[in-house]
Amino acid sequence: MNTYSFTTTDLKHNTGEIINLVAYEKADVSIKRHGKIIATIIPAKVTPIIRDFTNILKKYSGSLPAFPNITQDRTQNPHRFDSQL
Numbered sequence: 001m002n003t004y005s006f007t008t009t010d011l012k013h014n015t016g017e018i019i020n021l022v023a024y025e026k027a028d029v030s031i032k033r034h035g036k037i038i039a040t041i042i043p044a045k046v047t048p049i050i051r052d053f054t055n056i057l058k059k060y061s062g063s064l065p066a067f068p069n070i071t072q073d074r075t076q077n078p079h080r081f082d083s084q085l
Contacts, residue, residue: 002027008038 004027011031021027022041031039
């Protein structure tokens with residue numbers, strides 16, 4: 001995956017071209033102001049959060065036991081609301 005870096009002025013004058021880099025080339029674009037990165041534009045379908053979440057699911061898939069159905073074991077206390085009367 002390609003990574004590009006542009007200044008805020010470049011973004012202001014070439015917004016369409018920068019968005020096309022992200023959309024069609026699936027490139028990550030960093031936006032800098034005064035030499036510091038202030039924003040990153042990434043393709044919508046390939047976000048790092050989704051990548052990380054998918055890797056976590058693959059890593060732990062099947063390692064957790066199934067949760068028991070506790071509603072069968074739960075009983076309601078009939079005297080629970082007596083103190084409010």
